[in-house]
Amino acid sequence: MKKALSSIDINVLIESWQFLCDSKLEQISRHSKQEVILKIRSKEHGTHRLLINLDGWIYLTNSKGFQSKSGNFIDILKKTIKGGRVNSISQINCDRLISIIISNNNQEFNLIIELFRKGNLILCKDKEIISILRKEKLNDRLLDKGAIYTYPQHPFNFLDSDTASSTEKLKSSHRKLISALVTDCNLGPDIAEYISSSYNPNIAISDLSDEDISSIISHAKSILSNPSKARIYSNNKYTFFATPFELKDLEVNSEFSNYNEAIEHLLSLKKEVKTEEPREDGRIFTQKKYLKKFLKQSKEMRKIAKSISDNVLFIQNLIDDFNNEKENKEILDYNNTRSEFRTSIDDLSFKIIPTKSPEANASLYFKNAKSLEAKAAKAEKLILTQSKTKKKISKVKSSISKNQEWFEKFRWFITSEGEIAVAGKDARSNDLIVKKYLKKNDYFSHADIHGAPSVVVKHITSEMSEKSLEECGSFSLSFSKAWASKVSGGHAYSVIADKVSKTPNTGEFLARGSFALRGRRKWFKNLPVLLAIGKISYLDSEKIMIGPVSSLATHSKNYSVIRPGFGSSAAFSQLLSKHLNCTQEEIQSLLPFGTLDVVESVGFSIDNSLLNSDE
Structure with a gap:
């Protein structure tokens, strides 16, 4: 997966942004620790948001509803350049470095965006830094308030070179x-x-x-x-x-x-x-760091000790000259109390204690090496112990959740056309799936009943099919209060992503998990309250999926169709788990709240009379 934009990418982007020149910088907000958004309004081209991700990304987005976080740097930007005019946007020295010149209150400012290392934002006036997101002291330049901003050494410009x-x-x-x-x-x-x-x-x-x-x-x-x-x-x-x-x-x-x-x-x-890799335990990481450090220092100590032992006469002459205060160019420097001096042999620099013999100095270095090796052995033992403990814990976890995809944290199913549909389990997860996963060209579906889950269907195929949207509406309806109320059918609707907003209409209030929908809705009338549950194969991994009947009919050879009824969901889970070779808990966790009846089963048989409800 691409890790960050290259300087070539940035060059192409900068050329496409030139229409933003002579536009108004309307708002500045910080979405997260690494993300800053500039809201720019143009009379001719409307409003655009420039999202700056300091991990190495920058692009124009139509997404809205970013949560704004305050901070000293953002506050200074707002006071200084908010409301100003964007004069120019340019790339500096064909590097991952962008300059935005903004004029405000008859003054000109330079907002510099660095998209290398940890990333940085610097506001300058006449080359002087007046505010900076991250202070840095580097070998060739100082990035701090009041310092003169200097560009880093520029890379080769392949685009402009012959x-x-x-x-x-x-x-x-x-x-x-x-x-x-x-x-x-x-x-x-x-x-x-x-x-x-x-x-x-x-x-x-x-x-x-x-x-x-x-x-x-x-x-x-x-x-x-x-x-x-x-x-x-x-x-x-x-x-x-x-x-x-x-x-x-x-x-x-x-x-x-x-x-x-x-x-x-x-x-x-x-x-x-992105498949989540197990994160290394912080203690193991620290011990590995110390292990490497101790072994490196120990190796250096032994090298110095050997060098002193091999050059005893040379070291003794240095000690004699130092004690007699004779000048010797091999004595590089010494401390104020003259208790030690520094010399070097074959580019190996080390300290000598002049009150001890060369052999005693070598012995001290050998002793330090042994002490460091003992620390390294202790660190290695701790790493081994902690790794064994972590393996035991991970084995327990893997038996509970194996090969889990990102969408399995929510209610989900794969539509008959292959799109991934995710739905919230409560108000909090309804909020989350819309804010985090509803992207451009995706669709939002909801049953026409209070308390139904929000469904986001990801746009993967060339065109979003009406069949997929109908399935999402049916899914939302089946996981609403309609199931427990034993309602046989209902209505649902879908809208495209850009019609969904968390901003309420004037004078209205939006509760958690609720959204304002603007524009025309696509309605689906008289949808059945009906679900199917079975085993599917997804990316070479077997999963238990519950969803609309048409979806299971497409993706599964073994499934049961259920509807609101009077049978026990616990009894059904127990029976179905034997046919699908999974645990009863896996089935139970997917079912809607309430009792049920089995309509039919494909690939096996479940007798509905065995579901005597005690719920």
Whole structure:
């Protein structure tokens, strides 16, 4: 999965944002620790939101309802540049560095966005830093209030360099091919990986012929000279990256009208398909860090001790000269009390205590090495003990929840057309699925009954089918109060994502889990209160799914159809678990609240008369 935007990506984005110049900076908000949103309004082009994610992303978004967090830096930005005019947006030195010039109250300010390292936002006036998100002291520059902002050393500008300069840059690299294209030529990892795949990506540049190098540069120039439709490419089910350039022979996952939309969609995919890796325990991580540190220091101590032992006469002469206050250029420095001095042998610098013999000094270093090795052994023992404990805990957890997907935290099903539909279990999760997972081109469905769950259906296929929307409406209805009330049918509706808002109409109040819907709704009348539950295969993993009958009929060979009735859900869960080879709890946790009857079963048989209700 693409980790961040490259300087090439940013160059394409900056060109597409030039229509924002001469627009008003209407609002500034901080969505999270790493995200800042600039709301920019243009008379000709309307309102746009520039989302700055300091993990390495920046793009225009149409999403609304971002939660604003206050802070000293944001407050200063609001006082200084809010309401100002955007004069220019530019990329600095073909780097992951963006400059937005804003004029306000007859003064001109420079908002600088750094999208490398941890990311940073700096507000300058006449090159002086007047506010900064993160103070940093680096080797070549100081980033702090009152300091003069200096740009970092700029990388190679492949876009503006001619073929000869680019060829010479690659030829002079001492790296492997893919590293040279990323680091020396500044192409970004996606383009570099694509170009180097025709060769051995790990071949040294020195092993390539002049013809090969010329061919590589020509290939890169031809790709970058012709930005095309923004696309998301996929190498496999979980590897996606977005680029505004055409990369032939790669599978196109989806196409977009502009690169901003592609980036936003990529980030939503990143959240959804990301398989969570077990997080390393903090104690184990700390002990591993100390283990590495102790072993490194111990090795150094032994090296110094050996060096002193091998050069006893040299060290003794230094001690004698130091004690007699004779000048010796091999004595590099000493402390104020003259209790120790520093010297070096073969680029190895170390301290000597002049009141002790060379042998005694060597012995001290050997002793320190042994002490560090004992600490390392203790740290290693703690790591082993904690790892064994964690494995036992993880085994217990894995028997409860195995290969869980992101959507299994909610009510969910796969529509007969293949879309993922998720629904809230309560007001809090209704809020969450809409705020976090309802994206552009997705749909929102809801039954026309108070207390029904909100359903978000993810837009995956080329067109959202009416069948999928009808299934989502039926799903919302079946998990509403209609089930417990033994209602046989009802109505539901769907709207596209941009018609859903958490902002109430004037004079109204929206409770938690509620939303304001604006625009025309697509209604589905007289939907049945009916569900099916069975076993499906999803991404080579078997799962128990409950959903509309048509959905189970498409994805499962073994399922039961149920409706509101008078049978015990506990008895049904016990019987069904034997046919689906799962636990009774897994079935029970998926069922709607209330009693039920079995309409039919496919692939096995369940006698409805066995469901004598005691609920």
